[in-house]
Amino acid sequence: MMHRMKAFIHQKDNWPAFTWNSNDFLDLLSEARNLQGRLIGKMETLGFDLRNEALLDTLTLDVLKSSEIEGEFLNPNQVRSSIARRLGMEIAGAVESDRNVEGVVEMMLDATQKCFDPITTERLFDWHAALFPTGRSGMYKITVADWRKDTTGPMQVVSGALGKEKVHFQAPDSDLVEKEMTRLIDWFNNSKVDLVVKAAIAHLWFVTIHPFEDGNGRIARALTDMLLARSDKSNQRFYSMSAQIRLERKGYYDILEKTQKGDLNITIWIIWFLNCLINALNATDSVLTRVLFKADFWQKHIDTVMNDRQRKLLNKLMDGFDGKLTSSKWAKIAKCSKDSAVRDINDLIDKGILQKEAAGGRSTNYELKGMGM
Template sequence: MSSPTDEPGPAPTDAVDPGLALTYETHEWDRSGEDDSLRMSRRARLAARGPYRAAVPPEIADHEFAIDPAALAEAEDALLEIARFDTELSATRYAEETDGETDRSGEFAPLAAILLRTESASSSQIENVTAGAKALAMAAIHEKSGPNAQMVAANVEAMERAVAASDDLSEASILAAHAALMAGQEHARPGRYRESQVWIGSGASTPHTASFVPPHEDRVQPAMADLIVFCERTDLPVLAHVAIAHAQFETIHPFADGNGRTGRALVHVMLKRAGVTRRITVPVSAGLLGDTAGYFGALTAYRAGDPRPIVEQFSRATFTAVTNGRTLKADVDAIHQGWTETLTSRRGSAARRMLPHLLRQPAVTVRMVEQLLSVSNPAALRAIDTLVADGILTSASENRRNRVWIAEEVIAALDEFAARAVRRP
């Protein structure tokens, strides 16, 4: 291993911090690890000869950051927008009066679950892992679905675990989130740091021609320990702190796979730890989806020593995400209101008590209704029959033994949210 050296990069600007810019070191390339099935041209083989250069991330635990005041002001405005959105949604109630008492079952949970699921789906989509709302709803109840839907469902679980454990921001909690995300995918070493070199760049079969080569595996654990100390700081503006921590995580790239999704889960852990969000997951990844080129470009700028673009990218993504989230909330409110007016069953009935649950999980089985409402099998069947007769549920499978019913209006609202997310504002 040679001593780190400066890597030629963008021309210096007032925003570039030399102490934050990556340095690089050379490593010998072990050709025995190459995949013999890969076919490369003579030019590509020549380019893959000899040592390669891997990044050396700076220690940031105690680094003094100087970020453009205008970028910080925009980040503070975005942070206030997140707090407002959290307050707005926390005041939402999906409840009804029954015999003079308010039925609180699932009163807020639907919106929290919907937003967490949309954030997980958007985070996966940044990595080109896409799944429609119906496929994801089916995967969430372990019904037959494609591999992408199963991966997104795993991302939902990983996000849930990470946010629930936000009081314990540690290497162990990050490893646990990764284990949930990549469960069953042994190539990714679920819950363990990588033990080999990785690189980024489509078509690059070796690190020599990659667009970015993260640190050598020997540097991963020390770099992650430094990052955790940085995450504990309280002297930085919250959104800038979050954006920089995310950029550093993506630069370290500690896992063999699943880095982007795990790194975006870290964003929500930090927002909750800072008290910015109390009950919701703001779909920041959905905001990033509208400009993925800008997002990846901001990560590149951070590695060159300029943290301003990643802070700005997170600020813009926040405003976009909250706008989209408010539209989704309005759609969900309208769906619930329409259901309450359409449903012919009496107050307090099993069918009526299922409505908030259908917002949260729009694919259900008879067994789920039994468990959610603590009712008998005949009562669950009657509830589903009523919901079908009133046009709220439709059958999604012909399997009489394990039939699934879908709330199509919710599926449509979630798909429309996803479609809005990929449009540039």
């Protein structure tokens, strides 16, 4: 019976005295550290404008994927525009952003751009308020900028679609949350553990407590990014853990559940985290490829005559266009007539910049030549 009562790690007598076997992941940690250093070095050779472009791409991806993990799909243009505005970058085709987009961006930038500032209860409450500007999660009113109250029963961590949820573990009771978070915040600000290992532990510890009624996953990932930025000694982000966790989501929930139901030796969690980080660092090649393609493209076409609409749409295509490009979409985005859109497109085809997609449908789609889109 006592075993049933202590099913989760936060119920163990010596919680939260985590232990781990460093020798089991020393090679992985060295590989992650090596990749971090090489990436920062590579980015420093790019020059200011290209580095900003890569930074904007990475931050946009991070915000989009962190929300996607929670089943929320944000508008990529709004996210990109919001980040660019806050970082003082000029981008083509900037749009206004919804309050919920602004809130997620605000939290993530506070975590990464001010990564060396300490965490406080107030700061976490500010992040939570930014995530839920209307005081609601979907249709439901929730407790915002305060620890959860558990008025509708125990906090369970679930994944899966509505009606097919899988319960992974149950968090500590709400009357314990304040004490638990005080202990975590003190450790976060003062512990001298290696910063990459610390990011793994902080993520697990925060998710275990699940201190808020909603938004815990996004805040856990912001804290992770914050410590990884410290480990890089840079507030500029060029890789996305959220994007990688999104790809490895099933494995993430599996290892989370296994760790929650195990003992306080969290070696298997740290190993999973380091593998995920290594995959995230290796995945930056696609961001770099796009950024370098764009720089090379404009260098090659420095003397090519184009109007503002064409430049705007080409930039959009290279930034990761949502869906297929048609003449109708061109007209809508460029705010011009369909005839003008067709003329713009045909002109770029004649100049060898655009081509018709091979797979035709009811409407003709266009793509950039030479960019494997």
